[in-house]
Amino acid sequence: MFKNLTLYRLPPEWNPTLDAMEAALDAGRFVPCGATQDKSVGWVEPRGQGHGALVESVDGQRILRLQIESKTVPGSVVRKKAQEAANHIEATTGRKPGKKETKALREDALLSLLPQAFERQSHVWVWIDLANGWLVTDAGSQGKNDEVVTALVRAFDGLAMALLNTAMTPQTAMTQWLMAESNDEWPAGLSVERECELKSHDEEKSVVRFTRHHLLNDEVRKHISEGKLPTRLAMSWEGRVGFVLTESMQLKKIGFLEGVFDERGRAEGEDAFDTDVALTTGELRQLIPALIEALGGELSPDVMTAAGQSAAANPVARASGSRPVGQTLDPTRAARAELVAAGDSGAEDSPPF
DSSP: OOSEEEEOOOTTTTOOOOHHHHHHHHTTTOOEEEEEETTEEEEETTOOOOOOOSSSEEEEEEEEEEEEEOOOOOOHHHHHHHHHHHHHHHHHHHHOOOOOHHHHHHHHHHHHHHSOEEEEEEEEEEETTTTTEEEEEEOHHHHHHHHHHHHHHHHTTTTOOEOBSSOHHHHHHHHHHHHSSSGSSSSEEEEEEEEEEEESSSSSEEEEEEESOOSSSHHHHHHTTTEEEEEEEEEEEETEEEEEETSSSSSEEEEEOOTTTTGSOOTTTHHHHHHHHHHHHHHHHOOOOOHHHHTTOOOOHHHHHHHHHHHHHHHHHHTTOOTTTTTOOOHHHHHHHHHHHHHHTTTTOOOOO
């Protein structure tokens, strides 16, 4: 069900009932694109049953599904049709259309071609864990995440949600883990797998990718010591869940390892949807806290606000690797600064930058 994971923190006071959620989502129920409409976004039934509930509750976990339908017309086709209209104007009036009129011709061409375009549909699962205050999407791109957030805020007036922030950035943690000499130096339960991407942030912006490759070796450590930092790293948790951690705190390529789903047969009267939701959220509810702990724990909104105010007034704080809201450090400097800070606080085996 979830192949990707982006984690948001919900406000503690947000605790709507199922009926309240259903009513709020119904106002944004999915409607297919009209003849001249290029995109439509709305909520559909998670179980795939027409006119069913838009929010499902399984083992206390709430599941939503956002559908995105779009119609695209190749730009070359639009330009060709607009040029034909421009040529007709020039032939009949003796004048060439100006920039403003040319733009209007292209818009008219697009509108005339949209009814002939094929629709493309995609969907994004949304998982809400009110007990832990999490909202999780399986969007594979930032654009789809933005669509989900926009739809949620539109449905639930006043909803404030923010990306989960940890004390240590994923890039800094991945750097430490890849510089380790063995898995014994990794956080409990997490293991390095055989896929990694390293990028430099100099003028060349060179990229090194390892696939099906042993990563705890001198070659990888040499690339890191030369300034290439990890942006993606394949990991596994407790031999149960495999995933790729990214520098932006997204989990991609989530997969449950062999035998995990075999541990629990389907109960009598339980359908495949309930089983998938229960097993998937059950495993992820254990993985997420373990990963947050490995990244130094979660930063509360109050801490993030205070860090932002302190860093804005103190250049030294910015250089120390803190991550104030609305500010971005150069990844190389930030990762190295955080590693140095970890060494000053008594951490062992800090990478020798």
